[in-house]
Amino acid sequence: MALSGIQIYKLLPQTNCKDCGYPTCLAFAMKLAAKQAELSSCPHVSEEAKAQLSEAAEPPIRLVTLQADGHEIKVGNETVLFRHEKKFFNKPGLFIRVRDTDPAEDIRAQVAAADSYRVNYVGMALSLDGFAVEATSGDPGAFASAISAVRAASARPLILISRDPAVMAAGLRAIDGESPLICGADAANWQAMAELARQHNAPLAVLGNSLDELAELTEKIKETGVKDLVLDHGARSLGAALIRQTQIRRLALKQNFRPLGFPIIAFAGNDAPGGQAVMAAQAIAKYAGFVVLDSFAPETVYPLLVLRENIYTDPQKPIQVQPALYEINNPSPEDPVLVTTNFSITYFSVANEVESSGLPAWLLVTDAEGMSVLTAWAAGKFDAERIAKAVKGFNVADKVSRKRLVLPGHVAVLSGELEEELPGWEIRVGPREAVDLPAFMKQAL
């Protein structure tokens, strides 16, 4: 949380010596608060004040980066509790857990499948972020070879899970030179784990079974010089995790509470109430920075990747496509003109349906300020006038010989007005949902 000019002034020498180039310490403080001056311009400021000022300049939730060979995931640095207040910035990393007790072939197969998994959603290719390898065996050798097996199948960032520093050290040696997330430090092992984090320049997850314990641990670990911390609040059930995650986010944002100003790691177990997808979905919407899934399955991962996109969309900027006349499956002048809005989800639903049906059509994307058909209609952004404007603006009449316009079923009420706006055009009412378009086009057009 940024300090005010007055707060900064209290930390300055208050001698008004002018060495900084400003007439008074207060004037300099005001410039600092406005980020128009650098603290280094004052040669007299104490070390203690420097430390306080630089800590105050840090974001309330630390940005933690996890890297590996060309892949990078940044989490933290969030500024709001509710996405409508501004937006959520750094999408949580989705990781798949593997255990060192699983047979090596199974590990390789699952990791290879998850690593290469890519799914298209509204024109974006979505994928997972990495793997969490857990030392279930307790054996350093088994842990190291499981990590090597994962690394052989994927270059993505890793999370290493063990509470035993000796086991963790063996794991880290298996991928020497890398800085995976070490998971993690607890009340018993924190010194040794912090030392490993320091040696490997790796971020460190800290486990506390209460917020008191967690805050105490992070403060102690910070003193060792390890700064990139991640919080594991220990709650594994839905309700308790929701409360803990909310409390941590509020403490960090509303009170600038430094001991808990770090991203959260959440574990979505297969035995979670409602299933691992429910637990992971909650973690995505409610403040997690890393989400560890128990297993990989496309039917679980796809909905979660989509949810992550949805929640992290900028609410002030709906994702839009360019209003234009789009050609689908090489339409001829006799083919119908389908009308929709420029909200990207709407556009892609319609375009995908028509494209996969193989039926040729013109798709007239009207500027509805990035809203879906119903929302735009209710807001007065998708009416007969705007549609007629698009028809004229994109010279649709020059492209088609048969003037047929198909309206989305949700705005059937516009057909009368549109007939008046566009004399000579045949206005048809199509289905409400994109999924029903191919059948409609086959039967009714």
Place this chain on the structure above:
Amino acid sequence: MPVDIPKDKWPGAVRTITLGATPAEGGTRARTVTVGGEKALPYMHFEAEMPYRPVIALEIKDRRPDDWSPLLLEEWGEAASDPASWAKAAEAAGADLLVLALSLTGADGQPTTPAAAVAAAKAVLAASGLPLIVFGPGQAEADNTLLLAVAEATKGERLALGICEDKNYRTIVAAALANDHLVTARTPMDVNLAKQLNILISDMGLPLDRILMDPTTGALGYGIEYGYSVMERLRLAALQGDAMTQFPMIVTPGFEAWKAKEAKVGQGVPAEWGNWRERAITWETLTAVTLLESGADIVVLRHPESVRRVRAAIDDLMTAPVTA
């Protein structure tokens, strides 16, 4: 290090609303369902007790639907051809209450008649003791004639009648007023439109403990983030004391999710979408749970397995330790 956990203290609260009436209360329901009463954000039990748990409604139709996913039709089997059997099956599947969604036309393609709508509603009421919500087909004229007939034929049952929208609410509200029912007020994902409609409805004299609001949502992947944020804003406004937002929220994740291609169809979709059934149920479940956490009091679902999962989630959310 003792951490002082900040607690929000809100001046406002969500209204408490009861659906259904037992014989002692002038109806025939075996039990009633009460929702609302929140004095804090969802499931923040350490700030205020959440007096009533969110509930799950299952949607059934007056006849076998033409446009439902084959997965759903297969799951409900023969029961989906008869509203009474469907109501029993939905109760057995764990629903807290039922939504009877009337069709625009009968199986013969002719418009649904008021007599047929009344017969379906009465059959459902006779087959199940759960409280009931009745939705019209979603076209103003049909909604008005069908819901008026149903309201009169079920006087005193404290049904919720839907859907009131800004262009069509008067007849339905009047029918609810005259026959001791509730209404659901639906607006398209907009805080101010929701408030406006609630004002219009309360101006007609309907007591405020008989209004549910449906802020509408999109499914996962189809605009859920709009519904999600509008619900968060409505709930924040309610807690801040804005009386015209202090109504329990009902949403229809089942309807929304099952019209998404990801849930509806199993063929001609990308291989990366994975197993159809599991994907479809996950689509519905995630849509529902995400909306529950943004303030939904009633979620209307379609698949029994989603009911099971959403119930497990609600159970856990409701029993989280108060001091956590």
